[in-house]
Amino acid sequence: MLTGSARQAYRLEAFWIKGRRASRDRHSTRVCGRRLHGIYCDQAQQIPIGTAAGGPCNTEKLVLTDNLYNYVLAHTPESQVLGRLREATAEQHAGRERNQVAPEQGRFLAWLVEALSVRSAIEIGVFTGYSSLAIALALPDNGCLVACEKDEHCMQLAREYWCAAGIRHKIEERMGPALGSLQALIDEGRNSSFDFAFLDADKRSYKSYFEQLLHLLRPGGVMVIDNVLWYGRVADPKETAKNTVALRSFNDALLHDNRVSFSMIPVGDGMTLCRKKP
Numbered sequence: 001m002l003t004g005s006a007r008q009a010y011r012l013e014a015f016w017i018k019g020r021r022a023s024r025d026r027h028s029t030r031v032c033g034r035r036l037h038g039i040y041c042d043q044a045q046q047i048p049i050g051t052a053a054g055g056p057c058n059t060e061k062l063v064l065t066d067n068l069y070n071y072v073l074a075h076t077p078e079s080q081v082l083g084r085l086r087e088a089t090a091e092q093h094a095g096r097e098r099n100q101v102a103p104e105q106g107r108f109l110a111w112l113v114e115a116l117s118v119r120s121a122i123e124i125g126v127f128t129g130y131s132s133l134a135i136a137l138a139l140p141d142n143g144c145l146v147a148c149e150k151d152e153h154c155m156q157l158a159r160e161y162w163c164a165a166g167i168r169h170k171i172e173e174r175m176g177p178a179l180g181s182l183q184a185l186i187d188e189g190r191n192s193s194f195d196f197a198f199l200d201a202d203k204r205s206y207k208s209y210f211e212q213l214l215h216l217l218r219p220g221g222v223m224v225i226d227n228v229l230w231y232g233r234v235a236d237p238k239e240t241a242k243n244t245v246a247l248r249s250f251n252d253a254l255l256h257d258n259r260v261s262f263s264m265i266p267v268g269d270g271m272t273l274c275r276k277k278p
């Protein structure tokens with residue numbers, strides 16, 4: 001039984017559950033069945049590396065049923081202000097609330113920020129500010145989140161809740177197309193100054209954002225990239241929409257990128273955690 005904001009979140013996330021289930025089913029049969037990528041090399045250690053798709057994959061796979069997802073939500077702490085923002089987004093941006101990260105993803109981001117002792121963070125794609133708020137609440141009082149967004153309309157709700165949560169002073173807004181905002185940060189000499197980045201904007205620009213964020217992250221810094229499974233479509237060759245193709249290409253390119261180590265996690269719509277190698 002869910003209460004209050006968790007129940008609301010559960011309703012909002014119903015489609016995520018479907019997307020994730022489809023993704024898992026397709027992923028398991030496709031990925032376990034054949035080798036998807038060639039051998040590449042971990043330059044740090046000069047060890048040839050294949051992918052986990054190369055051999056048998058008999059590990060028991062967990063199907064995230066509605067009941068189980070309900071259980072996950074019931075064990076996902078969410079502050080009241082985050083719950084209220086979720087409800088306000090559903091009311092004021094009805095039909096677009098799926099843009100928000102799921103509650104367990106917000107919690108995961110906040111936990112990473114705490115665990116990695118992040119002081120300076122950057123987010124690409126704010127929408128109504130749910131993930132920004134989760135990150136900023138987890139930052140120390142003198143921490144900073146640079147929040148990049150182009151849509152002034154959705155930022156109004158974000159600002160309202162950042163103020164309500166008492167974390168407005170931690171947020172530096174960068175309004176406008178994010179490629180320009182990131183280039184401005186690079187030009188201002190903020191290279192290698194960020195501990196943490198969260199990428200959640202237009203999918204076709206992910207490769208460009210990734211390159212810019214690599215400049216801005218310090219060595220050892222961590223970047224989290226959202227929607228890497230794109231409702232399971234990345235694993236379905238019949239899906240040829242531009243966003244799907246872009247995400248597939250982004251995921252493939254990472255396999256050969258020796259500047260980072262990474263791990264793809266099937267949480268929400270899929271998140272990849274990347275660490276810039278020192």
Ligand SMILES: C[S@@+](CC[C@H](N)C(=O)[O-])C[C@H]1O[C@@H](n2cnc3c(N)ncnc32)[C@H](O)[C@@H]1O
Nearest residue numbers: 100101125126127130131149150177178201202
């Ligand atoms: C998926 S939503 C972000 C959701 C947010 N991270 C959350 O959890 O609430 C993507 C956002 O990226 C923004 N966006 C898309 N293209 C952009 C661009 N070129 N520059 C800046 N923001 C962009 C959209 O306006 C939208 O608000």
